Amino acid sequence: MGKVLIELKNLTKRYGDMTAVDHINLTIRENEFVTLLGPSGCGKTTTLRMIGGFEEPDEGEIYFEGKLLNNVPPYKRNINTVFQRYALFTHLNVFENVAFGLRIKKVPKHEIEQRVKRMLKMVDLEGFEKRYVDSLSGGQQQRVAIARALVNEPKVLLLDEPLGALDLKLRKEMQIELLDMQRRVGITFIYVTHDQEEALTMSDTVVVMNKGVIQQVGTPQDIYNEPINRFVADFIGESNIIEATMPEDFKVAFDGVVLDCVDKGFEPNEPVDIVIRPEDIRIVTNPDEGMIKGTVTSVVFKGVHYEMLIQSDYREYMVHRTMMFPVGSVVGMNIQPADIQVMKRGEAIE
C-alpha cells in the first residue's frame, strides 16, 4: 500500500439545519482509486468539494501530505478537478482550455506547447487544438476536461460524476479509459458516483455513504460480498435481506430453518440481518432436497440469466439462474454457508 496522501478527520459540513457531511474519517493513499458512492444527497459531492477547496468545512480537518489543508484556497492546492458538467471555457479553444493552468503558472511557451500536445494525444484529441469546445460532443468535452486537469500534473484528481452526462455505451468505454489513464499517470483519483456498477468496476477502494455518514469502506469485493448493513447490501446490487437470529456461532435461524454460515462473534440469539445474493441461491427440482421450499411466481429473462421470484411460506426470494423454472413449479432452494452474509441488525449507520 502506498503512502498516506489525504486524511479526513471528523470532517463536517452543515447547510442550515441539514448536516450534509457528518464527522467523517477517511484515509486516502498514493495511487489509490477511491470512489465515494451513495444516493444523491448522501454528502459525497460535498466531501469532494471540501477536498477541492470549494466548500469550507464547519468542523474537522483535511490533511494533505500531513499538512493542514483547511484554509488553503483552491488555487493553491496541488489538486485538480473534473467537474460534473465539465465547466470548460467556452471563450477558448481546446488548446487554450488545456493550457489554462500552465499559462497562469507562467510555464515557458515551448513547454506549454509540448505538454498540451502530449496530453491531447493521451486523451485521443490530437488535431482538435483549434476547435471550439462548443463544437465538441459530450465525450470529447469530457476528455478536454480531463486533459485540462491532468496537464497540471496534480497529485490528486477529483472527479465529480464525470460520466453522468454520457450515454451507456460511451460511459462504459470511458470507464475503462479513465482506469487506464489512472494506471498510466499513477496519481490518486477520488471519484464521486451514484452508480454502484461504475464504483465496483473502477475502484481500489469504495466508500459507501448515506446521509452524510460513511457506511463502509472496502475493496469492491468486500463491499459486495460482505456488506456491513442493510443499507449497503441494498444499495450495492440485488439482494435478499432477511431478519434472522444467531442461536450460536456459525448458525443462523429464520423462517423455521437453521442454516450453517461462516460468521461468529454475535451474542447468543442476537437478532441480525442476513444477505443472500440472488445468484447464490441454487434451485433443485425436488422440493424435498432443498433447505427451503417455494413456488415460482414470476420469471423474467435478463439476457445472461433468468430472474425468478420464488414464494416460500414466509417470504419472496429473488433468484438468478441460467436455467429457467416455469411459473407455478414447486422447487427447493439451497444456500452455501459462505454465501450467507450476517450483519448487525439496523438500517444504516446514522
Add this chain to the structure above:
Amino acid sequence: MNKKLRLLAYPYSVWMGIFIVIPLFLILVYSVTTGDIHDASSLKLSGESYKKVLEPIYLNIIKDSFVLAAASTLICLLLGYPAAMIISNTNIKYRGLVLVFFIVPIWMNFLLRTYAWMSLLSPNGFLNRFLMWLGLPKLELMPGQGAVLVGMVYNFLPFMVLPIYTVLSKIDKNVLEAASDLGGNKIVTFFRVVLPLSVPGVVSGITMVFMPAVSTFIISGLLGGSKTPLIGDLIEQQFISSRNWHFGSALSIILMVMILISMAIMSRIDQNNAQEGRKV
C-alpha cells in the same frame, strides 16, 4: 419560405417603406439640395449644406458631441460594470430588489429626471447650497458640459448595467471554480475568464449608451444651456427655429454615418473577441 407566410410580411414592408425608407430618402434629398422645401420644382442639387457642416463652429459641435458621448459611455462602463458584478453576486433572494433599484429611474419620465438634475445642479441648486453650508466654493457645473455629462451618465447608466448583468449572471459558477482549481486567484480569474466571457454584454451596453448619448438634445438643452450646443440641439434648431431643413438633413446624415461607423467598429471588436480563442 412558405408563400402564404411571405404574404404576412407585406404589411410590414409597406410600413417600412412609408415610415422609414421614404423619410430617409427625403432627408438624403434635402441634404444635397437647396431651395424651397415645399416646392419640389425649386430644389436644386447643391453641396452647400455639407460645405457648411465643415465650418469650424459646426465641426467643433460635432467633435464636442462625440467626445461627450464617448466620455459618458466610458463613465457608464466604469460605474456600470462593477454595479453589474455586485448585482450578479448578490444572493438570489435580494437580487430582484437590488435590480429594481437600478431600473426604477427608467420607469420615471426622462424629462422629469433631467429637470430634477437641473434643480440639483443649478447655480442656486441643492448641491451648491450644500457646498455653501459646508463653507466650500460654489461649483459652476450648470449650464455647461459637466452638467450634461452628469445627466447623460445618470440617464443612460441602466442601459449599461442591464446587458452586462445579464451576461454575467449567465456565467456558470462551475467555470469560475474551474479557473480557481487551475490556479487562478480572483484577479486572474476575472481577467482571463469573467471579462472575456462578458464582452458581448459590454459591447451591447456601449452601443445602447453611446447611440442615445451622441444624439441627445434634451439633456444638453436643459443642462448645457445655449452656450454649448451638441449636434442633437443643432439639428433640432435647424428644423424647429432656423427652418433650414437642408442643413438639418445634412447634419442628420452625417450623424447617422458616424453612428454606423462606430457600430461597425464595435461589432468588429465583438467578433475579434469571439475569434481570439481560435488563435494558438
